[in-house]
Amino acid sequence: MPNAFDPNRRRLLAASAWGASTWAASTWAASTWAASGLSLGFAPAFGQELSPTPQCHDGDEPTVRQTDGPYFKPNSPQRADLVEPNSKGRPLELSGQVLTRACRPVARALVDLWHADERGEYDNSGFRYRGHLFTDGEGRYRFRTILPALYTGRTRHYHVKVQAPDRPVLTTQLYFPDEPANRRDGLFRRELVMRLAEAGDGLAGRFDFVLDLR
Numbered sequence: 001m002p003n004a005f006d007p008n009r010r011r012l013l014a015a016s017a018w019g020a021s022t023w024a025a026s027t028w029a030a031s032t033w034a035a036s037g038l039s040l041g042f043a044p045a046f047g048q049e050l051s052p053t054p055q056c057h058d059g060d061e062p063t064v065r066q067t068d069g070p071y072f073k074p075n076s077p078q079r080a081d082l083v084e085p086n087s088k089g090r091p092l093e094l095s096g097q098v099l100t101r102a103c104r105p106v107a108r109a110l111v112d113l114w115h116a117d118e119r120g121e122y123d124n125s126g127f128r129y130r131g132h133l134f135t136d137g138e139g140r141y142r143f144r145t146i147l148p149a150l151y152t153g154r155t156r157h158y159h160v161k162v163q164a165p166d167r168p169v170l171t172t173q174l175y176f177p178d179e180p181a182n183r184r185d186g187l188f189r190r191e192l193v194m195r196l197a198e199a200g201d202g203l204a205g206r207f208d209f210v211l212d213l214r
């Protein structure tokens with residue numbers, strides 16, 4: 001497999017992943033990331049810490065890539081709290097770290113999250129349950145959102161794009177443990193299952209992304 005930093009491969013990626021490149025450029029531009037603070041903007045809602053997953057070992061494989069599906073929208077708002085007023089969805093705090101293959105934290109990585117609502121529907125006209133943030137100096141991210149409902153043909157999942165500054169975009173999906181529909185979804189990958197724990201009235205999910213960087 002060619003090296004990720006091979007300039008020819010980079011050009012190829014840029015040419016073939018037009019949508020992703022456009023997304024990255026527009027989101028960076030809209031967010032003035034260089035000036036953005038590193039605080040994630042709110043305290044952990046549920047006060048429960050989960051151990052890291054997957055545990056990072058030096059030289060680990062990068063996080064598996066997956067399709068972004070038909071419902072991605074560029075230019076999501078910069079926010080860590082996606083919970084809508086009067087939401088009936090079960091609260092879920094999704095957190096973790098963005099790491100290199102050498103387990104170094106990636107500061108100021110862009111993490112964009114989008115997912116279905118409590119009825120299994122995506123907001124394609126607005127930005128409900130869509131948002132992005134930047135990791136702090138320790139590579140940490142933390143979203144407050146809800147448990148998405150299933151929709152036809154898919155198991156329960158989140159969609160995510162992760163990008164270190166000026167690096168290629170990682171697009172992937174996160175899955176839930178012990179979800180019966182995991183067995184019927186051809187896209188499901190065990191490596192992309194979050195750690196999940198009860199946390200008060202809600203849930204706490206944890207996933208660490210490993211980018212193809214040293």
Ligand SMILES: [Fe+2]
Binds near residue numbers: 069071116154157159
């Ligand atoms: Fe989806």
